[in-house]
Amino acid sequence: MSRRLALCLLCSRPAGTAAGIxxxxxxxxxxLQCACPRCALPLPVAATCPRCLRRPPVFDAAHCAWHYAYPVAQLVRRFKDRGDMAAAHSLTMLAAAQLGPPAPPPDILVPVPLHWRRYWQRGFNQAQVIATKLGDAWGLPVHTGKLRRARAGASQRGLDRRQRLRNLEGCFVARGRFDGLHVGLVDDVMTTGATLEAAARTLHSAGAVSISAFALARTP
Ligand SMILES: [Zn+2]
Ligand SMILES: [Zn+2]
Known part of the structure; x- marks a missing residue:
């Protein structure tokens, strides 16, 4: 189907855009217009949030395109749960335009890895799909496989940030060094930031000097 005839994923009228929306x-x-620059927490004004002032995350900046709310949340679920790559394409193209190209640009993009068992169940790593598309749009190399998930980790649902961090300890393993690199760490949705924090700690111990987190959406 030509893109002129493609229908908008949300309203089903002719989309007329390459993004399909x-x-x-x-x-x-x-x-997400106003947020903490360190953790992307939605705020009435753009300022560092109290938690980041008290205890800054290992990553230096966090960028999310949207609030995790209707209809972004529904599109993310279509992508993650049903493997709807049209939804992935639309969300990532629009996010790439909104968030970037980032300045200064990271040297490489690294997707938050899935444990192999989860990967096998789902058939794809949503963060890797997003990182690949962002890398294409921004002209940045994407390194997959250099950061691995060693443990599946228990479910994070219903846990607070501290419990999530404890749950994730030792979860990520670096295969190789990231010496002197500014790494763009990519995930689909940022919730408490615990997953990104755990992955960033591993990258940091493997030599990364600076880490920027990127996600499509941020939960409140
Ligand atoms: Zn529409
Ligand atoms: Zn913050």
């Missing part, structure tokens, strides 16, 4: 619908997406 029409201009009217993309303008209506719940943009």
């Amino acid at each position: 029409c201009h009217a619908c993309s303008a209506d997406l719940p943009q």
Whole structure:
């Protein structure tokens, strides 16, 4: 189907855009406009949040395109649960335009890895799909496989940030060094930031000097 004839994923009228979501619908997406620059926590004004002032995360900056709310949340679920790559394409193309190209650009993008068992169940790593598309859009190399998930980890649902961090201890392993690199760490949705924090700690111990986190959406 030519892209002129492709229908908008959200309103089913002709999309007329390469992203597959029409201009009217993309303008209506719940943009994350004001947030903490360190952890992307939504705030009334853009300022470092109290938690980051008290205890800054290992990553230096966090960038999320939207609030994890309707209809972004539904599109993310279509992508993650049903493998809907049209939803992945739309979300990532729009996020790439909104978040970047980042300045200064990271040297490499690294997706948050899935444990092999989860990968096998799902058939893809959503963070890797997003990182690959962001890398294409921004002209940045994507390194997969240099950061591995050693343990599946118990479910993170219902746990607070500290419990999540404890749950994730030793979860990520670096295969190789990241000496002197500014790494762009990519995930699908940022919730408490515990997963990104655990992955960033591993990258940091493997020599990364600076880490910027990127995600499509941020939960409140
Ligand atoms: Zn539309
Ligand atoms: Zn913060």
